[in-house]
Amino acid sequence: MTTHTIGIIMNGVTGRMGTNQHLLRSIKEIIAQGGVKISADEVIMPDPILVGRNEAKLQELCKRSGVQKYTTDLESVLSDPSYQVYFDAQVTGRRAPAIKKAIQAGKHIYCEKPTGTTTEEALELYELCEAAGLKHGVVQDKLWLPGMLKLKRLMENDFFGKILSVRGEFGYWVFEGHSVPAQRPSWNYRKEDDGGIIVDMLCHWRYVLDNLFGNVKAVSCLGATHIEERIDENGKPYKCTADDACYATFELEGDVIAHFNSSWTVRVRRDDLLTLQVDGTKGSAVAGLRECYIQHYGNTPKPVWNPDIEQPINFYEGWSKVPQQEPFDNAFKAQWELFLKHLVQDTPFPWGLKEGAKGVQLAEKGIESWEKKCWVNIDEL
Template sequence: MAQHNIGIIMNGVTGRMGTNQHLIRSIVAIRNQGGVKLKNEDTIMPDPILVGRNQKKLQALANEHQINRWTTDLDEALDDSYNTIYFDAQTTVRRAESIKQAIAKGKHIYCEKPTATNLEESIELATLAKNAGVKNGVVQDKLFLPGLLKLKRLINAGFFGRMLSVRMEFGYWVFEGDWQEAQRPSWNYRKEDGGGIIVDMFAHWRYVIDHLFGHVKAVSCLGATHIPWRMDENGNKYQATADDAAYGTFELDNGVIVQANSSWAVRVNRDDLLTIQVDGTEGSAVAGLRNCKVQHRVNTPKPTWNPDIENPFDFQAQWQDVPDNQTFDNGFKVQWELFLKHVVTDEAFPWDLLEGAKGTQLSDLGLKSWEERRWIDVPEIII
């Protein structure tokens, strides 16, 4: 039984997602469990080096989690042949240039999405990685949420019959920062810094739709900046130049229609921050982040429209929960383990930089649809 130590450059891990999901709940958790076990009883042990611009934050993070390696010099980390994987969780505007550097040094690439601020650069990254022969992957975490895994189980079982439509509701109220501190960083609301909910969330909706319901054929999108002024981390008022809400409709190649509302200016009155309702000829389901409930054709009630009487139905009680039937690990950690296996043993990993480019493509076309107030076809990307 051998242990494969893998040096991983983790750039941008002092941010919220980088620290919590990728470092603590993924890499540190994998190290604490003794690595990733392989079929031949070997193990993969990730050995991270934390990279960022703030020396004090890096040192504190490394000390807290018993990590021996950190640096503010990305070039130094890239020049070290021990480090075979480059991971990027920086802000979107910084990501592409660093990935290009890492590809040029022959590193395998794993990164957050969006992979770049525009489609051309996202395609360039996928092409560079392909030509360099380096393995590459993009975080597509929502596919590994328990609620969506249960939804996938239903699809594979043919539960829905012929799928008809999908309704996705995502979002919550992000405080403006004046009387309560905002839950998201201020750059999210500045277009010039790579912000905007279309750029952020359409990258998610692309892989969720493509991998669960069918390939996106066309998009219609209306964006909005509902909250025009916010307060930044230093208490300074700034103008929000990016969209904080998006109302999208997607036509799929199999005829399914998807509606997706995304907003940081909505108060939640649903089961979860994300809910996905799928309706089909044989049954329907509503999935959240962790749970999923169903209503089969034979259990569907027969309501009638009569506003003159009290509603006689408890609609919520007429759905059944889909059981777990398995143990669900953290979705970010699960995908990290799959990518590490991909690097070491060449196991399949379909969520590559080309998939990331598809997400950027949908964001770009959503913005174009909003600007031109029309439906936009989504062409196939070939590299």
């Protein structure tokens, strides 16, 4: 058996997403399954080292994950040739400077989004990697969620006919901390710390829309800071300076209209924390993170507006649940495996730093639209 060992510098994995999705549910699971099998006698085996600023947290993570190595000295591992890949899941403001150091050290790059605090910064990372001949990837996890994959299968089989519109509902109530502790970090609600739901979520909606429904051509966006004060991790009140809700409409190629409500100040009464409704001439679908429900043209009811009587139609009855036709892996793990194959086999991997820059661009244009109260075109990068 030939084993291709890939040394991975994992920076920022003490945070929630880095710990749960990237370390425990991706890299740890890939190691546990014996690596990524690429042929009958070849596997790719990740060899991670955990990097962070808090040694106690790193030691605890090593115990939980079974990873043997950690360090608080990023410079030392960047100079170590046994590590070919640099992964970054730090807070946004620290990401680009660290990635630049990794590029200078000749490391391939895989990172979380947003990839920078500005489009210019994010695009520079792409250009630096390309100039250095390095491979690169950006986490675009929602593309591998079971609900999104089911939507994609429906589109491939022309279930929708001509797609007319996409409506996304994302979010949940994030407690302010006055009585119930908050379930998100306080930096998310401070603009000076690169927080805000527009910066966070429009990066996601860019790759979802571009990859599934058509490239984004223009955006009209309204942000809001609905909660003015929250309590931080130390029990101290702080002023919220970043947006906690975003109401955005997108014009896509092919005359498709998409609208996404994103909010940390909404209470959920829908199938999941994220739902996408896709309406077409032949049928419609509503997809959550894992499940997908469909209604064909032939199952569409014919309501008549009459507010003076009880509604005679149960609108849920005409929908069918898409069956589980294949196994689905963790979305983050699925993309990690594709990136590892890209490193070893040079298989296609279109979700690189340029795609990450497009996400930052849409967030910037969304903020510009909010400030100007107008539609803003999205230029090609």
